Amino acid sequence: MEAPNLDFLFYPRSVALIGASNVPGKIGNSIMRSITLRFDGKIYAVNVKGGEIEINGKKFPVYKNIKDIPDEVDVAVIAVPAKFVPDVIDECGEKGVKGAVVISAGFKEAGRADLEEELVKRARKWGIRVVGPNCLGVTNLENGFDCNFNPPERQARPPFGKVAFMSQSGAFGAAILDWAASHEIGMSKFISLGNMADLDESDFMAYLGDDPKTGVITGYIEGVKDGRKFFNVAKEVTLKKPIIILKAGRTEAGAKAAASHTGSLAGSFKIYEAAFEQTGVLSAKSMRQLFNYAKALAMQRPAKGNRVAIVTNGGGAGVMMSDGLLESGMKLAELSEGTNKKFAESIEKGELPEHMSYKNPIDIIGDAPSSRYEVAMRYALEDPNVDVLVVIALFQSPALDEGIVDAVARMREYGKPIVFVAPGGEYPHRIARRIEKEAGVPVYETVEDGVDAVYALVKYGEWLKENGRL
Amino acid sequence: MEAPNLDFLFYPRSVALIGASNVPGKIGNSIMRSITLRFDGKIYAVNVKGGEIEINGKKFPVYKNIKDIPDEVDVAVIAVPAKFVPDVIDECGEKGVKGAVVISAGFKEAGRADLEEELVKRARKWGIRVVGPNCLGVTNLENGFDCNFNPPERQARPPFGKVAFMSQSGAFGAAILDWAASHEIGMSKFISLGNMADLDESDFMAYLGDDPKTGVITGYIEGVKDGRKFFNVAKEVTLKKPIIILKAGRTEAGAKAAASHTGSLAGSFKIYEAAFEQTGVLSAKSMRQLFNYAKALAMQRPAKGNRVAIVTNGGGAGVMMSDGLLESGMKLAELSEGTNKKFAESIEKGELPEHMSYKNPIDIIGDAPSSRYEVAMRYALEDPNVDVLVVIALFQSPALDEGIVDAVARMREYGKPIVFVAPGGEYPHRIARRIEKEAGVPVYETVEDGVDAVYALVKYGEWLKENGRL
Numbered sequence: 031m032e033a034p035n036l037d038f039l040f041y042p043r044s045v046a047l048i049g050a051s052n053v054p055g056k057i058g059n060s061i062m063r064s065i066t067l068r069f070d071g072k073i074y075a076v077n078v079k080g081g082e083i084e085i086n087g088k089k090f091p092v093y094k095n096i097k098d099i100p101d102e103v104d105v106a107v108i109a110v111p112a113k114f115v116p117d118v119i120d121e122c123g124e125k126g127v128k129g130a131v132v133i134s135a136g137f138k139e140a141g142r143a144d145l146e147e148e149l150v151k152r153a154r155k156w157g158i159r160v161v162g163p164n165c166l167g168v169t170n171l172e173n174g175f176d177c178n179f180n181p182p183e184r185q186a187r188p189p190f191g192k193v194a195f196m197s198q199s200g201a202f203g204a205a206i207l208d209w210a211a212s213h214e215i216g217m218s219k220f221i222s223l224g225n226m227a228d229l230d231e232s233d234f235m236a237y238l239g240d241d242p243k244t245g246v247i248t249g250y251i252e253g254v255k256d257g258r259k260f261f262n263v264a265k266e267v268t269l270k271k272p273i274i275i276l277k278a279g280r281t282e283a284g285a286k287a288a289a290s291h292t293g294s295l296a297g298s299f300k301i302y303e304a305a306f307e308q309t310g311v312l313s314a315k316s317m318r319q320l321f322n323y324a325k326a327l328a329m330q331r332p333a334k335g336n337r338v339a340i341v342t343n344g345g346g347a348g349v350m351m352s353d354g355l356l357e358s359g360m361k362l363a364e365l366s367e368g369t370n371k372k373f374a375e376s377i378e379k380g381e382l383p384e385h386m387s388y389k390n391p392i393d394i395i396g397d398a399p400s401s402r403y404e405v406a407m408r409y410a411l412e413d414p415n416v417d418v419l420v421v422i423a424l425f426q427s428p429a430l431d432e433g434i435v436d437a438v439a440r441m442r443e444y445g446k447p448i449v450f451v452a453p454g455g456e457y458p459h460r461i462a463r464r465i466e467k468e469a470g471v472p473v474y475e476t477v478e479d480g481v482d483a484v485y486a487l488v489k490y491g492e493w494l495k496e497n498g499r500l
Numbered sequence: 501m502e503a504p505n506l507d508f509l510f511y512p513r514s515v516a517l518i519g520a521s522n523v524p525g526k527i528g529n530s531i532m533r534s535i536t537l538r539f540d541g542k543i544y545a546v547n548v549k550g551g552e553i554e555i556n557g558k559k560f561p562v563y564k565n566i567k568d569i570p571d572e573v574d575v576a577v578i579a580v581p582a583k584f585v586p587d588v589i590d591e592c593g594e595k596g597v598k599g600a601v602v603i604s605a606g607f608k609e610a611g612r613a614d615l616e617e618e619l620v621k622r623a624r625k626w627g628i629r630v631v632g633p634n635c636l637g638v639t640n641l642e643n644g645f646d647c648n649f650n651p652p653e654r655q656a657r658p659p660f661g662k663v664a665f666m667s668q669s670g671a672f673g674a675a676i677l678d679w680a681a682s683h684e685i686g687m688s689k690f691i692s693l694g695n696m697a698d699l700d701e702s703d704f705m706a707y708l709g710d711d712p713k714t715g716v717i718t719g720y721i722e723g724v725k726d727g728r729k730f731f732n733v734a735k736e737v738t739l740k741k742p743i744i745i746l747k748a749g750r751t752e753a754g755a756k757a758a759a760s761h762t763g764s765l766a767g768s769f770k771i772y773e774a775a776f777e778q779t780g781v782l783s784a785k786s787m788r789q790l791f792n793y794a795k796a797l798a799m800q801r802p803a804k805g806n807r808v809a810i811v812t813n814g815g816g817a818g819v820m821m822s823d824g825l826l827e828s829g830m831k832l833a834e835l836s837e838g839t840n841k842k843f844a845e846s847i848e849k850g851e852l853p854e855h856m857s858y859k860n861p862i863d864i865i866g867d868a869p870s871s872r873y874e875v876a877m878r879y880a881l882e883d884p885n886v887d888v889l890v891v892i893a894l895f896q897s898p899a900l901d902e903g904i905v906d907a908v909a910r911m912r913e914y915g916k917p918i919v920f921v922a923p924g925g926e927y928p929h930r931i932a933r934r935i936e937k938e939a940g941v942p943v944y945e946t947v948e949d950g951v952d953a954v955y956a957l958v959k960y961g962e963w964l965k966e967n968g969r970l
Binding site for chain 2: 055060139140180181183184185186197198199200201202203204205206207208209211212213250252276278279280281282283284286287288290291292315316317318319343344345346347348349350352353354355356357362385387389391393396424425426427428453454455456457458459475476477478
């Protein structure tokens with residue numbers, strides 16, 4: 031499938047909000063606030079009532095009809111009652127609008143499939159591509175184009191980064207954005223898919239596959255709209271970048287709930303599982319897992335194999351990591367003789383402590399400073415039997431200095447993927463942010479999150495290898 | 501087994517730190533700082549060098565020998581090189597000390613089983629009970645008695661609360677404390693078990709079973725010291741309060757790592773699983789799961805059955821919750837005819853919205869204010885087919901007001917367990933803290949965490965019912 035170029039939807043030069051309102055609390059007011067927050071394209075307000083709207087001291091004249099705007103309009107964001115939407119689409123068409131983001135609810139999800147069909151018919155006539163209806167619209171974290179009506183004090187916006195997210199649930203999508211913001215996960219573009227009357231998850235998947243600002247595509251899906259289309263698009267896109275899907279409606283009860291929520295026939299999860307497997311899509315079981323996968327793949331290259339080395343200053347965490355990796359189908363690397371020799375010599379020289387263990391997990395003991403980490407990390411990464419390195423640091427130990435940040439950064443030279451785990455509270459969190467920013471290595475709060483990260487790197491690496499891309 | 505009364509270890513009137521130091525960074529200095537931070541019992545410093553120690557402007561004379569202290573001493577915290585420990589134990593014995601917390605390493609874990617045996621022999625002679633050696637000691641969050649040598653700026657201390665935690669890994673235990681502090685999970689007592697030369701996990705389990713300040717007992721275990729003892733104690737204690745164990749060394753690789761870490765023969769996990777099942781111990785697979793379980797059981801009563809009702813303002817979250825519950829062996833409650841009628845009538849009256857779904861999950865739609873939640877929660881809790889209520893709130897929606905806090909508090913009258921899920925970032929987090937404090941209902945950040953919570957309440961309820969205690 032030819033990927034649709036939807037740049038006009040995410041990078042409009044000019045936007046009209048139809049249904050703009052001056053009344054705080056109204057959706058048409060909230061969207062106006064969101065769009066004007068950071069977006070620097072042209073913004074026009076439209077409402078049959080006319081008048082003027084003031085947002086943060088800035089005044090916008092209100093056009094009674096989109097056709098009155100004395101300028102071209104790329105995208106119309108529509109937030110008027112459902113019954114008016116088809117006619118508004120016609121007006122947009124006459125104006126030459128390329129994309130319509132229909133926020134309004136009251137279509138198929140409310141028993142008005144007829145109104146939704148009419149909407150699509152009109153849009154097709156004019157060649158307008160439609161997002162929604164019944165959605166939170168799109169948010170481009172890069173240029174600030176944001177038609178999400180949830181106010182920023184309720185729902186924070188994440189920083190700009192490499193993860194794109196699309197959601198069949200608007201409310202859950204909003205929670206995800208808020209969550210990603212507080213976990214400092216950088217996002218490229220967010221799409222609330224709504225009823226998918228026109229553009230569906232596969233269209234956006236295809237577009238994001240070609241989007242240079244998106245490194246990882248993620249999505250919350252209850253049911254895909256067109257199975258074959260999804261299959262074909264996913265299979266192509268995953269050769270370029272990872273796709274991670276949280277499929278809800280996996281169980282009978284979940285599928286029933288999905289049917290009454292989005293009307294999707296969730297279908298047997300086994301079929302989805304098989305399709306994901308055959309197209310290289312990573313299937314996440316939870317929101318946290320989705321982002322554990324996404325963060326790893328956004329920051330590290332995929333692994334060439336499943337043999338993992340662990341360097342830790344805490345034996346217990348090493349045991350738990352071993353369990354988690356094995357339970358997820360990974361292997362603990364068997365260190366080569368050469369590596370064993372290097373460790374033995376460093377211990378002899380007093381560079382490493384006598385009571386440490388260099389069986390894998392490599393336990394450099396509770397009083398390890400960063401210099402000891404550096405030696406152990408190098409030996410592990412130099413070993414041809416090691417595909418991925420997991421570094422665990424219990425920063426509660428006062429022996430561990432912040433030199434660890436630079437030490438980890440220096441490990442990039444080996445070109446192997448690294449996952450860092452730093453359990454605890456505020457102090458580890460602070461160093462973790464530095465390791466992510468300065469060394470480009472993803473840091474996780476718990477052992478189990480780290481296991482997810484390794485799994486994603488290995489699993490996606492396998493897919494690329496199978497297809498001759500790694 | 502008669503539970504040992506170890507109150508003297510957690511509520512000493514007077515403590516001597518043997519190996520106290522004036523040099524910042526030394527363990528004997530760090531422990532002195534920890535003990536003096538909040539503990540208001542008598543504190544004595546002991547070091548063969550004598551002199552004086554100043555901590556935060558307060559001066560302590562240093563006794564050259566514990567026997568020189570002109571007062572009774574309940575507990576000795578010992579942080580001197582391993583080879584001196586047996587003789588120090590003798591001096592403690594002469595002084596009439598009841599408990600010794602041996603922080604020092606260099607015993608069995610370092611190939612000196614002989615020194616450890618000698619330590620135990622001497623302690624037995626004097627009737628001294630020993631924690632450790634090779635441990636972080638004990639922390640009583642109630643009175644501030646804290647001999648953990650990690651400084652508070654590296655490892656925060658959690659608030660006082662109902663969860664006790666014991667750990668066979670000191671480093672991981674420290675990370676857990678730090679993590680619990682940043683997640684505001686209240687703890688009663690923390691025990692770093694170390695080599696368990698004398699007191700072991702079962703002794704503490706038995707003691708904590710009788711401890712009125714502990715509501716839930718949790719532990720990180722690589723291998724139990726005495727299987728039969730553990731079995732008998734656990735079986736008795738779980739009838740009084742829940743025990744949650746994170747057993748590491750579940751896989752072959754994990755078991756090998758455990759053998760080189762604590763020297764525990766981890767044994768087949770299947771045997772542990774069977775023992776946990778037969779004694780009513782909840783088995784957690786991860787740190788987060790352990791605390792998800794613990795928080796639920798600390799704040800809510802166990803469930804009388806596994807039929808769960810879900811009230812949500814987001815359809816997608818309801819679908820995910822349905823999946824998670826089913827996948828964990830719970831059931832979605834089938835609401836009674838009476839309940840269906842109540843919902844239908846409220847919709848007729850306009851008290852509830854037309855397009856909501858009152859099949860379970862009960863989806864009260866994105867624009868639900870707290871008053872709508874209250875009606876739906878009541879109807880669900882009044883239903884005889886409902887054992888547990890899950891409330892999901894996506895606070896990103898500006899329609900949801902803070903009246904939800906009082907509404908949830910009013911649900912206590914029904915006496916059924918409630919779990920609250922509020923995904924997102926800062927704003928939901930702030931309301932969540934209020935719901936926990938003011939309504940006493942545990943709030944979770946993700947759907948999957950909420951599933952853990954329900955599982956724990958149901959599973960522990962089943963155990964109590966089987967044994968005629970619920």
